[in-house]
Amino acid sequence: MDWHVKRSRIVFEDKWVTLRADDCLTPSGVEIAPFYVLEYPDWVHVVAVDADDHVILVQQYRHGYGGVTLELPGGVMDPTDSDPAATAARELAEETGYTASSFQLLASLSPNPATHTNRVHVVLARSAQLTQQAQSEPEETITVVRVPSDEVLRMALEGEMVHAQHVGLLAIGLKAAGLLGCRP
Incomplete structure (x- = not known):
């Protein structure tokens, strides 16, 4: 084949x-x-859930889309990165100022198997809490948004989250966290 x-x-x-x-x-x-x-290099995205079952999201302008989007925190794995969970911890802290008690790699998927060579890794961050000031990249203007898990699922399903990849990764993370009405 x-x-x-x-x-x-x-x-x-x-x-x-x-x-x-x-x-x-x-x-x-x-x-x-x-x-x-x-x-592309591999990407990592974080489904960060706090003690109150709120999901930590980021809102930012996306030039290709031509507008502001609501997304999972995350970013590119550097050439020296070997552990998606460690990259997730770094990206979550940089973009949002949140840290978490644990980081669990849930899946490594292809963002587009037809044309892309890289992987996108989805990581669940449990017991996330704000511990520092966010330190996003100079080209990024990020607003941190904390959303109840049932509300974030509604937002994703109704198209308020336009990044299709993030909608799928969010569903994987919410299921693993036990927040989709069924236990993992």
Whole structure:
């Protein structure tokens, strides 16, 4: 079922993304040339739940979308990062000022298996609490939003969270936390 790659070349590369063009041959003999592949570093997103079963979210402007979105905290794994849970702890603290008593890797998924090479890791942070001031990146303007778990689920299901990937990751996290009406 695998495609045979006859030729591969880098079309564009910078610190955020690499665009690769592969000339492929399918098992049935169909040639697809070029087939574009996006190489990203892995991403980590955190479903942070506090002692009152509120979920910690971030609100920020997203240029591709052209507006403000409500999302899970998270970010890119650095080349030196090997543990998604440790990356989740760092990103949660940087973006929100929250820390947690535990970080549990729930799943490592493909954000888009058709064209992306990276993984997105969803991590559950339990007993999150505000312990420091957020220290987001200079290009980010982030507002921290604390939402009851039943309300955040409604928001996700009714389209108030527009990032489809985050809606799915939120559902995984809420289920693992026992906040979807069924226990993990």
